[in-house]
Amino acid sequence: MYWIDPEHPDASDHITRYLSGWLHQYCPQNRPVIFVCIGTPAVIGDCLGPVTGTILSKYLQTNIYGTLEEPVHAVNIKAAIKKIKKQHQKPFIIAIDAALGNSSHTGYILLKEGPLHPGRGVGKRLPPIGHIQISGIFQDIFSAAAADQMTCFSRCISQGILKLYSAL
Incomplete structure (x- = not known):
């Protein structure tokens, strides 16, 4: 488990390094990597997943589920999981979501x-x-600060993932 301060200058590099280590350890090259970006655009703090998914989908040709246009959320997550299992053989899934914390x-x-x-x-x-x-950790997904936090989190996470793919 790793805690990353998204405002640290090397934060996205840390994300790249940790994900790279896990992928090399657990994911053979023939296994598809899937990103499931969870949340709803209706709540600013809860749209971390869809915003990150939208950024990633602009730059990666990999499988990304959950964008601002087609979010994966509480209402449709079971259908999304079923679709992923049907379309991909033994996918390695990286899930991205907002979370509440202390x-x-x-x-x-x-x-x-x-x-x-x-x-x-x-x-x-x-x-x-x-x-x-x-997970990006929020104290309150409805607060005024949630928009700034969500922007900071999504930028850091997407940069870390994009660096990972450029390194591969």
Whole structure:
């Protein structure tokens, strides 16, 4: 588990390094890497996933689920998981989402092995997803500060992933 301050000058490089290590360790080259970017554009703090997915989809030819135009959220996540399983043989999934946390974690990006549990912070019971999770930690997804945090998080996460692909 890694905590990253997105305002640190080397933050995106840390994301690149950690993801690269996990991909080399757990993901054979013939296994497709899928990004599932979860959230809804209707809530500024909860659109971290779709904003990041939209940025990534402009630059990567890889499989990205969840953009501002076609979000993956609580209503359609089960259908998205079913579609991914149908279209991809043994995909390696990196899930990206906003999360609620306490004040000591607010403002940080969490990278962690294991599935992401979307909606857990707001009491929803949705299916877990992913082999790796990337979460931007918010104290309140509805606050005025959430827009600035979301922008900072999405920029850092997308830069880290784009550097990863340019290094591959």
